[in-house]
Structure formats: structure tokens, C-alpha cells
Amino acid sequence: QKEVEQNSGPLSVPEGAIASLNCTYSDRVSQSFFWYRQYSGKSPELIMSIYSNGDKEDGRFTAQLNKASQYVSLLIRDSQPSDSATYLCATGGGADGLTFGKGTHLIIQP
Amino acid sequence: ETGVTQTPRHLVMGMTNKKSLKCEQHLGHNAMYWYKQSAKKPLELMFVYNFKEQTENNSVPSRFSPECPNSSHLFLHLHTLQPEDSALYLCASSQDQGLQETQYFGPGTRLLVL
Numbered sequence: 001q002k003e004v005e006q007n008s009g010p011l012s013v014p015e016g017a018i019a020s021l022n023c024t025y026s027d028r029v030s031q032s033f034f035w036y037r038q039y040s041g042k043s044p045e046l047i048m049s050i051y052s053n054g055d056k057e058d059g060r061f062t063a064q065l066n067k068a069s070q071y072v073s074l075l076i077r078d079s080q081p082s083d084s085a086t087y088l089c090a091t092g093g094g095a096d097g098l099t100f101g102k103g104t105h106l107i108i109q110p
Numbered sequence: 111e112t113g114v115t116q117t118p119r120h121l122v123m124g125m126t127n128k129k130s131l132k133c134e135q136h137l138g139h140n141a142m143y144w145y146k147q148s149a150k151k152p153l154e155l156m157f158v159y160n161f162k163e164q165t166e167n168n169s170v171p172s173r174f175s176p177e178c179p180n181s182s183h184l185f186l187h188l189h190t191l192q193p194e195d196s197a198l199y200l201c202a203s204s205q206d207q208g209l210q211e212t213q214y215f216g217p218g219t220r221l222l223v224l
Binding site for chain 2: 004031032034036042043044045046049051088090092093094095096097098099100101102103
């Protein structure tokens with residue numbers, strides 16, 4: 001059974017600092033990885049997707065993938081209070097749908 | 111309407127009631143999904159449809175019955191639910207079932223079973 005593990009937090013980061021969110025997964029053949037952001041009472045929205053080993057940058061967000069270690073991370077630079085949310089790591093896709101972790105609750109302290 | 115819409119947004123039902131959740135996507139996608147999000151548990155995939163055909167039933171109890179009349183609409187029919195079925199039910203869609211396809215989520219229906 002596929003599993004995705006995340007530290008549930010809360011992770012508290014000062015405004016302007018770098019927030020680092022981590023995720024490990026069990027399925028060695030996983031090819032696609034997604035980070036979703038979910039505000040309280042709202043639905044998940046995609047932040048980043050990554051498919052190849054290495055880093056992928058989009059604005060203040062950087063996703064990092066290491067398939068050998070079965071590890072994927074999300075870095076948020078210059079953290080803002082509006083970044084406070086739960087961040088969901090997911091893998092899979094296709095006909096099997098996505099397998100999600102429980103999410104990490106991130107708090108950006110002004 | 112844009113994106114993925116879901117109705118109703120909130121639903122309270124007794125264990126003997128029958129109700130239906132509706133999802134509509136306005137993105138021209140071919141694949142649609144139902145997920146369940148319970149407190150302190152990960153999002154759980156329930157059903158997957160591709161071009162109106164069900165391609166995945168993730169061991170969901172028969173008191174949940176999906177229906178996909180066309181690629182734009184997805185229903186989840188509910189009957190004789192249990193209190194532990196109280197959760198946020200999320201619908202999602204993607205262009206197709208490719209592994210790199212992004213799934214877009216609707217706002218969800220928050221269900222309370224009394």
C-alpha cells in the first residue's frame with residue numbers, strides 16, 4: 001500500500017524566513033509528486049509539481065526531489081503570513097488517483 | 111461558473127436519509143474523482159472516472175454510490191450513512207489520467223451524519 005509521510009507540525013517560521021516542508025513516500029516507482037496548499041475550510045490548490053530528480057523553482061517556491069531517498073521537499077522563501085496553511089504532499093496520479101500525506105500545518109509568525 | 115463546483119456546500123443528514131452530492135467541472139476535463147477528507151486523516155481517494163467510465167473503486171462501502179452521466183458531471187449518492195462518514199467530500203478533475211496531470215479540486219461538501 002502506498003504511503004506518504006509528513007510531519008503534521010505545526011511548523012512555526014518567522015516572517016521573511018525560509019520554510020522547509022518535507023515528505024517521504026513508500027512507493028519506489030512513483031513518478032509524479034505534487035504539493036498542494038489548503039487553507040482552513042478550503043479545498044486544496046496546487047502549488048508545485050515535480051517529476052525529475054533535482055530542484056524546480058517557481059517564484060518563492062522550490063520543490064526538491066530525491067528519488068533514491070524517496071524524499072520530496074518544498075521550500076518557501078521570504079515567508080509571508082498569507083503562506084500560513086496546511087501543505088499536502090501527494091504522489092501518484094493517473095488511474096490510481098493521488099495518494100496524500102496528512103499535511104504539515106505551517107504558521108508564519110509576523 | 112469556472113473551475114470545479116460542488117453542491118451543496120454543507121449537508122446534515124440522518125442515518126436513514128438518502129441524499130446526493132453533485133460536482134460539475136467547467137474545464138473540459140475527461141477524468142473526475144471523489145475524495146474523502148476526515149479530521150486528522152489524509153485525503154482518501156474513493157472513485158475515479160475517465161470518459162464516464164469508472165476506473166477505480168477504492169474499496170468504498172456500498173452506501174456510497176457514484177454516478178457519472180457525462181464528462182462534466184459527477185454525483186455521489188448517499189444512503190444509510192454512519193456518523194463516521196461525516197467528512198469533507200472533495201471532487202476533482204484532470205485533463206486525462208496521465209501521471210503528470212494536475213488535479214483541480216472543487217470547494218467540497220461538508221457532510222455531517224447524525
